[in-house]
Amino acid sequence: MTGTKKLYVKTYGCQMNVYDSERMAEALGAEGYEQVDTPEGADMILLNTCHIREKAAEKVYSELGRFKPLREANPDLKIGVAGCVAQAEGEEIMRRQPMVDLVVGPQTYHRLPKMMEALGRGEKALDTDFPEEDKFVHLPGDRKVRRGPTAFLTVQEGCDKFCSFCVVPYTRGAEVSRPVDRLMREARDLVERGVREITLLGQNVNAYHGAGEDGGEWGLARLIRAMAEIDGLERIRFTTSHPNDMEDDLIAAHGDCEKLMPYLHLPVQAGSDRVLKAMNRKHTAESYIRLIERIRAARPDLALSGDFIVGFPGETEEDFQATLNLVEEVGYASAYSFKYSPRPGTPAAERAPVDPSAADDRLQRLQALLTSQQRAAQNAMVGRTVSVLFEKPGRMDGQMVGKSEYLHAVHVQGPSDLSGRIAPVEIVESGPNSLAGVLK
Ligand code: SAH
Ligand code: SF4
Ligand code: F3S
Secondary structure (H helix, E strand, O other), rough: OOOEEOOOOOOOOOHHHHHHHHHHHHHHOOOOEEOOOOOOOOOOEEEEOOOOOOHHHHHHHHHHHHHHHHHHHHHOOEEEEEEHHHHHHHHHHHOOOOOEEEEEEOOOOHHHHHHHHHOOOOOEEEEEEOOOHHHHHOOOOOOOOOOEEEEEEEEEEOOOOOOOOOOHHHHHOOOOOHHHHHHHHHHHHHHOOOOOOEEEEOHHHHHHHEEEOOOEEEHHHHHHHHHHHOOOOOOOEEOOHHHHHHOOHHHHHHHHOOOOOOOOOOOEEEOOOOHHHHOOOOOHHHHHHHHHHHHHHHHHOOEEEEEEEEEOOOOOHHHHHHHHHHHHHHHOOOOEEEOOOOOOOOOHHHOOOHHHHHHHHHHHHHHHHHHHHHHHHHHHOOOOOOEEEEEOOOOOOEEEEEOOOOOOOEEOOOOHHOOEEEEEEEEEEEEOEEEEEOOO
């Protein structure tokens, strides 16, 4: 089918949304939509949204407001909201912003073609079910389009952990793992299309327990080892993990699976056991620290990343000190930290909040510590040789950029045919957000 209609997709939130946006664009591609980079002139605008914090959710409404002139210029323009805000707020979105024609949740976007038919008849469409069927089975097969060197692949969705602050179990639903044979097929297909590095995705990716090719249930480590056998696939990563699902074979894989990169995002959220309990994290600071020791024993050069929440209801200055102590003890190569944001429908949202200025102050102090650790980790790379998978030209003339095995952004002066290749690079300079190097 020819792509005569223009589709603009904007993605917020986590990598799973990035993956979903690609799949939605593919599904609409089969309906004759071609993806464009700007909303101006588009026939359809789709916002793939995130509900994790209040700010993220509110962005959707301000962005929708900005489309008003486009809609006035083109009354046939269709506007859709997908993703986690769609799931959480459903019809409320159409009430607050009547311009919206379509609302589709993260588990029903395989039904987009049907919903588009309704839009074609001048109706509105809303689908935020948690259907029995697997959306991935019903999505159109991959088109043989060339891809960049890196790709995401969702292997597991949803979450059964119910941390008391988090909307994900409500917006994404229960934990489901995709079967191994489909994932292997998708991975091989990505590699044929030029992909060299695959990041396996899941809200709780290390809880993966998919139906194996041998009839048994496979864990994430076994899936990674099977993917490592694919010729042409050079690098494997996975995100995001929960400390309680970091099983022995996955730790071992960090030591003995060459294609598994030495980088791990393992959020702990807080360093106080009292707060961790109130968060329903089901681990302690101590058990997390012991776990990190075991992973580092398997892979001493592992770059560790994490997520933190400050100002959780009931958090005292002493609790916060425990978070700082944990950060000091563990040492992070990179980390994300957030001020607690009460989310409707979650247990913690019912609890008394901490003083907002105390929360702001804690966030600043934590971020200062995390930034200094990140800088130190980056500066320590100067003089070392890393292997870089080059992705694309940089901003400067003759510059190529890519990622090291530790996920640092690295740029060099080099030929454009480096794209998609892995090459050794000696790091000569450490900038605020990237490393500069020379090809060896
Ligand atoms: N599934 C992942 C991450 C989910 S969301 C995990 O379990 O680690 C990404 C991060 O957003 C979380 O790790 C947490 O640090 C943060 N987050 C989630 N809900 C939040 C809230 N209500 N307020 C502030 N930060 C939140
Ligand atoms: Fe949210 Fe906790 Fe599940 Fe992560 S493990 S998605 S933080 S409920
Ligand atoms: Fe946001 Fe949904 Fe991902 S709430 S972080 S887009 S799972």
